[in-house]
Amino acid sequence: xxxxxxxxxxxxxxxxxxxxxxxxxxxxxxxxxxxxxxxxxxxxxxxxxxxxxxxxxxxxxxxxxxxxxxxxxxxxxxxxxxxxxxxxxxxxxxxxxxxxxxxxxxxxxxxxxxxxxxxxxxxxxxxxxxxxxxxxxxxxxxxxxxxxxxxxxxxxxxxxxxxxxxxxxxxxxxxxxxxxxxxxxxxxxxxxxxxxxxxxxxxxxxxxxxxxxxxxxxxxxxxxxxxxxxxxxxxxxxxxxxxxxxxxxxxxxxxxxxxxxxxxxxxxxxxxxxxxxxxxxxxxxxxxxxxxxxxxxxxxxxxxxxxxxxxxxxxxxxxxxxxxxxxxxxxxxxxxxxxxxxxxxxxxxxxxxxxxxxxxxxxxxxxxxxxxxxxxxxxxxxxxxxxxxxxxxxxxxxxxxxxxxxxxxxxxxxxxxxxxxxxxxxxxxxxxxxxxxxxxxxxxxxxxxxxxxxxxxxxxxxxxxxxxxxxxxxxxxxxxxxxxxxxxxxxxxxxxxxxxxxxxxxxxxxxxxxxxxxxxxxxxxxxxxxxxxxxxxxxxxxxxxxxxxxxxxxxxxxxxx
RNA sequence: GCUGCCAUAGUUUAAUGGAUAAAACGAGAGUUUCCUAAACUCUAGAUCUAGGUUCGAUUCCUAGUGGCAGCACCA
Numbered sequence: 161x162x163x164x165x166x167x168x169x170x171x172x173x174x175x176x177x178x179x180x181x182x183x184x185x186x187x188x189x190x191x192x193x194x195x196x197x198x199x200x201x202x203x204x205x206x207x208x209x210x211x212x213x214x215x216x217x218x219x220x221x222x223x224x225x226x227x228x229x230x231x232x233x234x235x236x237x238x239x240x241x242x243x244x245x246x247x248x249x250x251x252x253x254x255x256x257x258x259x260x261x262x263x264x265x266x267x268x269x270x271x272x273x274x275x276x277x278x279x280x281x282x283x284x285x286x287x288x289x290x291x292x293x294x295x296x297x298x299x300x301x302x303x304x305x306x307x308x309x310x311x312x313x314x315x316x317x318x319x320x321x322x323x324x325x326x327x328x329x330x331x332x333x334x335x336x337x338x339x340x341x342x343x344x345x346x347x348x349x350x351x352x353x354x355x356x357x358x359x360x361x362x363x364x365x366x367x368x369x370x371x372x373x374x375x376x377x378x379x380x381x382x383x384x385x386x387x388x389x390x391x392x393x394x395x396x397x398x399x400x401x402x403x404x405x406x407x408x409x410x411x412x413x414x415x416x417x418x419x420x421x422x423x424x425x426x427x428x429x430x431x432x433x434x435x436x437x438x439x440x441x442x443x444x445x446x447x448x449x450x451x452x453x454x455x456x457x458x459x460x461x462x463x464x465x466x467x468x469x470x471x472x473x474x475x476x477x478x479x480x481x482x483x484x485x486x487x488x489x490x491x492x493x494x495x496x497x498x499x500x501x502x503x504x505x506x507x508x509x510x511x512x513x514x515x516x517x518x519x520x521x522x523x524x525x526x527x528x529x530x531x532x533x534x535x536x537x538x539x540x541x542x543x544x545x546x547x548x549x550x551x552x553x554x555x556x557x558x559x560x561x562x563x564x565x566x567x568x569x570x571x572x573x574x575x576x577x578x579x580x581x582x583x584x585x586x587x588x589x590x591x592x593x594x595x596x597x598x599x600x601x602x603x604x605x606x607x608x609x610x611x612x613x614x615x616x617x618x619x620x621x622x623x624x625x626x627x628x629x630x631x632x633x634x635x636x637x638x639x640x641x642x643x644x645x646x647x648x649x650x651x652x653x654x655x656x657x658x659x660x661x662x663x664x665x666x667x668x669x670x671x672x673x674x675x676x677x678x679x680x681x682x683x684x685x686x687x688x689x690x691x692x693x694x695x696x697x698x699x700x701x702x703x704x705x706x707x708x709x710x711x712x713x714x715x716x717x718x719x720x721x
Numbered sequence: 722g723c724u725g726c727c728a729u730a731g732u733u734u735a736a737u738g739g740a741u742a743a744a745a746c747g748a749g750a751g752u753u754u755c756c757u758a759a760a761c762u763c764u765a766g767a768u769c770u771a772g773g774u775u776c777g778a779u780u781c782c783u784a785g786u787g788g789c790a791g792c793a794c795c796a
Binding site: 184186188189190191193198200203206207212213236237238239240281283286320323324325328361364422443444445446447448455456457458459460461462463464465467469470473495496497498499500501502504525527528530557560572580583584585587588589590591593595596599600601602603604606607609610611613614617618619620621622625654658662663666669670673676677679680681683684685686720721 | 724725726727732733734735736737738739740741742743744745746752755756757759760761762776777788789790791792793794795796
């Protein structure tokens with residue numbers, strides 16, 4: 161709609177022979193105007209024309225003529241043009257939302273394009289903690305935004321199954337075995353792995369006697385698969401970790417199309433670095449990329465021992481994605497922002513090795529999860545396991561349910577957590593506040609779910625009373641809620657364009673709030689009310705909007721709670 | 722020390738150079754013989770500091786202050 165208005169203004173400007181004006185057409189944020197759209201065109205043009213803004217605004221209005229679906233236009237404030245949409249426009253959109261169903265809000269912006277979205281990226285042998293939950297929620301919503309815009313979206317997960325952290329854990333397992341003295345009976349569980357990792361990482365960091373040397377040796381052995389005992393321990397630990405991760409992906413409703421592992425990317429990366437010696441010169445026994453020449457940092461791609469680092473693996477990964485998923489048009493990698501600087505270097509290096517892939521690769525760095533006590537660290541064991549956290553929130557949710565339902569409680573818990581993650585800009589760190597996560601009042605995931613369930617319930621009641629949704633007989637004045645429903649497609653588009661899922665969260669909260677006010681004031685399932693079918697149609701449109709919006713956020717919409 | 726990101730009610734967050742800065746939690750006062758009170762209604766409460774650009778700055782620029790991250794063989 162804003163495009164229609166914008167076009168009309170541009171035509172008017174041409175008539176007035178005013179050129180080169182940059183202006184916007186947007187929804188007013190100001191609560192004291194009832195206008196649906198406004199434009200600052202007159203303010204922007206005033207200086208060019210050399211007349212007061214209000215006068216320019218009047219001139220534009222004079223030559224503009226009627227705009228379809230716009231009922232009223234006026235000059236307001238310092239010289240804004242305000243546009244009021246016709247009653248009919250809102251009615252049509254209410255009908256359109258219900259009719260489109262699951263398609264409501266979708267666009268064709270990325271239609272026919274393949275987009276690969278990589279996210280979550282946990283490391284086997286390490287704990288899957290609430291930071292991974294954060295990164296998963298962000299990546300999932302970005303992927304779903306792409307899906308909503310018509311892209312053939314591939315969701316991928318890249319898991320670090322080799323590297324020093326693995327050696328830390330393996331070393332730790334042996335240490336634990338020697339402590340308990342039960343070398344064969346130590347059962348590997350995710351908990352044991354977490355403990356073992358912390359033990360190894362601390363020993364390495366503190367340069368405990370022989371630990372550094374042993375860990376490095378284990379690391380090399382893992383890469384080369386040269387030690388049968390280590391291979392066995394490694395294979396088992398990897399399996400335990402990956403199976404454990406699967407249970408989490410199911411819980412958060414993420415399905416990956418493809419998994420990549422560092423163990424596969426490693427050799428490929430090494431090969432790439434070695435075959436591009438002009439890009440990766442030797443320095444101090446390592447192979448590096450000299451980022452300084454481009455205002456970046458120099459980073460090691462192959463260490464002294466000839467082992468590939470994160471950077472080298474990621475380089476190979478870009479190509480592997482193409483090999484397995486086909487030629488993609490765009491590749492998104494979402495990680496915490498501690499990787500951001502490395503990625504700049506990586507992308508520069510990639511532009512020499514795979515220029516066409518580098519051009520299509522985008523890194524989205526998001527904030528970190530912080531505990532009130534400080535940064536989480538799996539090295540010191542100071543982490544909150546994702547599973548424990550979800551279980552705790554789910555337990556609080558279950559207490560509010562009328563009858564026990566563990567699945568529903570978990571879905572509510574996931575909603576609470578994802579909402580908290582996606583309510584604000586993903587760039588910001590999020591301080592993990594347990595009290596807050598356990599509270600389901602006010603703007604929260606459960607609030608949106610509750611509103612959805614409530615609508616389902618009232619529509620059932622309406623149907624029982626013989627009220628079928630219809631937009632045929634509309635009240636003269638549009639309800640406030642109607643002026644929000646039609647904005648959904650615009651919001652989704654903006655959220656994708658700006659890589660800002662929180663725009664969807666914010667909008668849904670506003671929508672739910674407006675609906676709850678509407679619900680408190682108007683009786684919907686009232687068969688004596690001539691507008692009951694219209695109100696039911698509104699409820700239906702809001703229900704569809706909430707459902708589609710929640711889907712984008714990766715939150716389930718239960719019909720009862 | 723250098724580089725990057727960030728700074729908005731007591732707290733967690735909105736606002737793409739536009740009109741009286743928007744919500745929620747928390748605080749205070751109300752609403753259920755009525756479709757789910759995980760709800761609704763009302764009240765009080767904020768742009769880190771100093772300059773600059775602009776008709777207009779939370780938004781852009783400069784400097785400062787504070788927080789976080791990164792600064793070569795971890796990811």
